[in-house]
Amino acid sequence: MSQQIITPELCDWITEQSRAGHPSEAILGAMVGSGWDATVAREALARMLGGAPAAVVPVPPTSSASNGYTPGLPEPDLVGRPSEIDAGDRKVKIALSLREPRVVVFQGLMSDAECDGIIEAATKRLARSETVATSAEGSEVNAARTSDGMFFERCESELIRRVEARIAALLRWPLDHGEGLQVLRYRPGAEYQPHYDYFDPNHAATASILKRGGQRVGTLVMYLNHVEAGGATIFPDIGLDVMPVKGNAVFFSYDRPHPSTQTLHGGAPVIAGEKWIATKWLRQGVFN
Numbered sequence: 150m151s152q153q154i155i156t157p158e159l160c161d162w163i164t165e166q167s168r169a170g171h172p173s174e175a176i177l178g179a180m181v182g183s184g185w186d187a188t189v190a191r192e193a194l195a196r197m198l199g200g201a202p203a204a205v206v207p208v209p210p211t212s213s214a215s216n217g218y219t220p221g222l223p224e225p226d227l228v229g230r231p232s233e234i235d236a237g238d239r240k241v242k243i244a245l246s247l248r249e250p251r252v253v254v255f256q257g258l259m260s261d262a263e264c265d266g267i268i269e270a271a272t273k274r275l276a277r278s279e280t281v282a283t284s285a286e287g288s289e290v291n292a293a294r295t296s297d298g299m300f301f302e303r304c305e306s307e308l309i310r311r312v313e314a315r316i317a318a319l320l321r322w323p324l325d326h327g328e329g330l331q332v333l334r335y336r337p338g339a340e341y342q343p344h345y346d347y348f349d350p351n352h353a354a355t356a357s358i359l360k361r362g363g364q365r366v367g368t369l370v371m372y373l374n375h376v377e378a379g380g381a382t383i384f385p386d387i388g389l390d391v392m393p394v395k396g397n398a399v400f401f402s403y404d405r406p407h408p409s410t411q412t413l414h415g416g417a418p419v420i421a422g423e424k425w426i427a428t429k430w431l432r433q434g435v436f437n
């Protein structure tokens with residue numbers, strides 16, 4: 150049989166089946182029944198729903214009896230303090246791990262070619278970056294962030310899909326619980342003032358935002374280029390600065406939408422050169 154490729158359409162179809170409450174065994178059976186190679190089908194399921202490619206993993210609860218959210222938090226497997234994690238198609242080094250708040254710095258999460266490919270695809274679509282809708286009209290330009298940005302659709306290209314599958318394996322969080330990758334470009338002087346990534350429960354727009362996938366529970370900021378000077382990701386509450394090194398990433402999680410998580414963070418001003426990042430925000434449930 151010729152090589153079969155996991156397409157964005159297949160990703161979407163698996164997500165739909167899972168959301169409709171079909172267990173992964175049934176989805177696997179349907180795929181094999183319609184001509185998919187069982188190994189490829191298993192891998193696609195594992196990528197979309199989390200877990201290791203060898204096994205078909207349980208589908209998060211989706212019945213009306215529950216809220217449909219996956220319990221727990223995205224979390225790399227750091228038991229035994231490994232210096233490296235196998236994220237499916239790539240081994241990723243652990244440069245730093247902090248327990249409270251949970252912060253992990255990954256080294257070599259993406260290759261130089263993957264970083265360059267994402268920048269190239271994003272460049273074509275850059276516009277003045279907007280934050281998630283906080284006004285009645287929809288999204289608004291946020292004065293605290295002086296970068297340009299765009300969102301990719303989940304699984305929108307082979308490169309994006311590959312990186313998203315790697316993130317799902319690394320953080321052990323289903324691919325369909327992630328927002329589309331956001332790419333930001335900061336020019337000299339541009340910054341992102343300290344903020345929290347969760348949606349403020351006291352904000353009028355939050356209830357409606359949460360209907361689509363629930364709260365954000367984790368953030369992965371990936372550095373896409375070498376920054377000449379400045380541009381660290383700063384965590385003022387804990388005095389941590391993460392330097393933007395191409396291919397590296399910083400992950401942090403928050404189990405409640407509250408400042409006590411100590412996840413206040415920002416992008417320090419770029420002093421020289423440009424800074425490019427790709428951010429993956431992880432939700433409690435399926436984000437569509």
Ligand SMILES: O=C(O)CCC(=O)C(=O)O
Pocket residue numbers: 341346368370380381382383414415416417426428
């Ligand atoms: O630019 C940075 O280092 C931080 C970006 C950030 O906070 C975000 O994308 O939510």
Ligand SMILES: [Fe+2]
Pocket residue numbers: 344345346368414
């Ligand atoms: Fe942020």
